[in-house]
Amino acid sequence: xxxxxxxxxxxxxxxxxxxxxxxxxxxxxxxxxxxxxxxxxxxxxxxxxxxxxxxxxxxxxxxxxxxxxxxxxxxxxxxxxx
Numbered sequence: 001x002x003x004x005x006x007x008x009x010x011x012x013x014x015x016x017x018x019x020x021x022x023x024x025x026x027x028x029x030x031x032x033x034x035x036x037x038x039x040x041x042x043x044x045x046x047x048x049x050x051x052x053x054x055x056x057x058x059x060x061x062x063x064x065x066x067x068x069x070x071x072x073x074x075x076x077x078x079x080x081x082x
Contacts, residue, residue, distance in 0.1 A: 010080050021081055037073045
């Protein structure tokens with residue numbers, strides 16, 4: 001549901017967002033989006049995966065959790081930018 005709201009917001013504000021994220025836009029705006037997405041991801045991890053131990057997840061996985069998180073967030077943000 002929250003993702004649908006995000007998509008609707010991006011669609012309604014696509015011209016302003018496009019300008020802010022363009023090569024002539026504000027790079028700090030992009031960093032703010034990434035920060036918000038990271039905070040949102042951290043808040044939702046327990047609901048999505050249960051109460052996982054990040055250190056334990058890093059040991060069990062061949063990829064560190066932080067790498068997976070960064071890949072996921074950047075993929076979502078870049079898709080929204082398109």
